Amino acid sequence: MKTYLKLVNFEFNRCAKLYAVLIGMTVVSQLIAVFAASRGYINQLNEALYQNKIPKAQFLSETGEISMFEVVNNVWFYLPIVICITAILFYSFFIWYVEWMGKNTFIYRLLMLPTSRMTIFWSKLTTIALMIFGLVSIQLILLLIESQLLEVLVASEFRLDLSVRQIIEVSLYLSILLPKSFVSFVSYYGVGFTLLFLSFTAILFERSFRLKGLIMGLIFGGTLFLLFGSPVIAREFFGFDWLYPGEILVIEVVLGILVIAISSWVSHYLLHKRVTV
Structure with a gap:
């Protein structure tokens, strides 16, 4: 500490x-x-x-x-x-x-x-x-x-x-x-900090594998962000409106935590095993 x-x-x-x-x-x-x-x-x-x-x-x-x-x-x-x-x-x-x-x-x-x-x-x-x-x-x-x-x-x-x-x-x-409500706060800043985690991990990919790592980082970040936004994407672009807004928010929070956990674990691995100077 x-x-x-x-x-x-x-x-x-x-x-x-x-x-x-x-x-x-x-x-x-x-x-x-x-x-x-x-x-x-x-x-x-x-x-x-x-x-x-x-x-x-x-x-x-x-x-x-x-x-x-x-x-x-x-x-x-x-x-x-x-x-x-x-x-x-x-x-x-x-x-x-x-x-x-x-x-x-x-x-x-x-x-x-x-x-x-x-x-x-x-x-x-x-x-x-x-x-x-x-x-x-x-x-x-x-x-x-x-x-x-x-x-x-x-x-x-x-x-x-x-x-x-x-x-x-x-x-x-x-x-x-x-944001005027707690739900809006979680939505806006949750998306922002999820992107920040993914950006940090993508940078560590690039620092670990250089040009190849940049491509790996973009693919990794893009895939996890699509996973994070999948409930909204499914509703807005494919018409899957079988979930209430409150249920979508709960799923988004769970997926956000999962994405951040995966990003943190991969960052831990890269920092300890792969990052070169």
Whole structure:
């Protein structure tokens, strides 16, 4: 456990600068989205009321109040979310290959640690998980701050206040990152972490057998992912609708656990018997 925690700390410190940049970019960009949306609305309001002499009631009936809906659908708001997702996907691969870079490859030292080599696997997986849930937590806090900021920038008579749950529901990106129900949470993040396990195993195949291993890894990952998604595939593409949604979810959870177990076992084998430096 001590070695595992040290490795997690090491891995997280290694990506700390990148992580700080992602957080800073998200905070700045989304605050710009609040200011941009509110400024645009206020300019529109001033033009209507003071230049075109449109009554306030008529403006509200035609244009409506501003809300966080305008903010979360602003490009300044969702662009950093897309960038963060892309960066984490890239780093999920880079976190392995960085060990083989340079003249004195660090993988030698890691593989010679007096502990199970799977500790390396779990520490990297934990680091990615911490990055994901850390960014999700920060996004939730940002929504609260942004809602308060919008209240300061726009008078209440021209503003429609939304709860955090309502804000999440009006954004495609937020509804995926912050599911409104436990079932949705299990579905979205279950698929994500299953793919992460399979990706890690595919990388270990490539590190073990090089080009041939890359093909083996793609076949292995694709086959297990098809197994994982087989209930949904059978329903959507072949019309097998004899299961209720709740039953499909249970089967998916069981298959997900099975796929993760197989992926972990194969990764254990590759790390201990096949990975070369």
